[in-house]
Amino acid sequence: MGSEDESIEQKSAARKEALRALRAAKELSESKEEGEGDDSAAVEQDGPAMKFRNYVPQAKELQDSKVVPPELPKFEDPIAAIPPAVEKKEVGPAMKFRNYVPQAKELQDSKVVPPELPKFEDPIAAIPPAVEKKEDPFVNIAPKKPNWDLRRDVQKKLDKLERRTQKAMYKLMEEHEKERETVEADENAIES
Template sequence: MTSEEDSIEQAAVARRERLMNLKAAKELMSTPDEGSEQVEDKTDQEDETANGDNAGLKFRNYVPQAKELQEGRLAPPVLPKFEDPIAAAPPSPEKKEVDPFLNIAPKKPNWDLRRDVQKKLEKLDRRTQKALYKLMEEQEKERQAAEMIEED
């Protein structure tokens, strides 16, 4: 039991020390030092000069009537020129107007069959073009051979 009491007392002592250190740190933070006094003096001097003559007045939106005060008027701010990137882009070429009623009509009942056969038809078209090309070449060779025979 004594060991438990000793550990509790030690914890209490450690806590008291931490609290005392925190109090001391707080007091140090709240006490003004020489640097902060100088800053306060400067702000007091600035307040005195601002409350002095009319030289400190600056008018932005107000146009004063007195001639002496008009000298303190500020020039209006210059806004940077903003170029709208959307407006600067050239207009796109006009698209064909698509009749909206074309999309309303239902598809023909064989549209899926046509879609499936389309690949085969493309392959067949390529083969047809090759066959026609070969026939044209053969005819050209025969014609050239006939011309050679006639020349001899």
Template sequence: MAAESDPIEERKARLQALRLAAELSAPPENDADDGDLEAAAEDGEPEVVIKFRNYVPRDEQLQQLKIVPPQPPKFDDPLAKAPEDANDTEDTLVSIAPKKANWDLRREVAKKLEKLERRTQRAIIELMQEEEKRRQAAAGGGEDDME
């Protein structure tokens, strides 16, 4: 077990030496940023610039910092220009869409419809005959009065 731990310890030592060498050779980035901040604070230059995008300040001095909202470009709606095309697309959608499967319903109802059609025709004939009888009675009654 002691033999196995020796290569591990050697590797750890090598990695630590590489880290130290990398830290010494590379300039620290955080220290440079801190130096810039300190220099800016000493010069009296403001670091943060306030921008009012969604807030309307009441103070006149802050009104100058207000940002004018950008105007979006005008959008020309192609559908508004050609409303006739919209009707054509609806027609194509209707023609493409599958039709209801009602052929079986038609087959089941066909006998009942034939029966109703026959009854309707009989009723129409009876009404016509009654109307003809009334006309003949009215015409016959009118002739009787003339004699």
């Protein structure tokens, strides 16, 4: 614990010393500025003169070194050069209001009228639906077979068994076909 306290105290002392040095440097620079009467000589001694083109400096002694931009030529408006007898066309993109009606009265003239869509004739709707025979529900009342729930529970196993049966029948047919071909080949060999 003692070493941590000492390191914290050392860091604190170093910070205080740095702040004192900054404060002294600031006071020294302020005293130089107040003490010297000729700013231009100080600027020449320190280095090249500073030019402030983009902003006005806050320090009073630096405001004199602001560069005044050269006089720009006068801008002539090309629209103003058009004689008044000729109509002025809109400059820029023309606004078209398709989705809403603007509230300003001068903009309501540029509202686009929505196009009329042709009537859609549904070919399926033209064909009348087939009339179904309505049967009396009491005529066809028949109870389910007593084993319907057993059949439902065993259906997956039956499907699997059916697939296996089909495969076995196919293999038997292939074997039978091979036997027939070998018998025919033997008969042809005997006859030749």
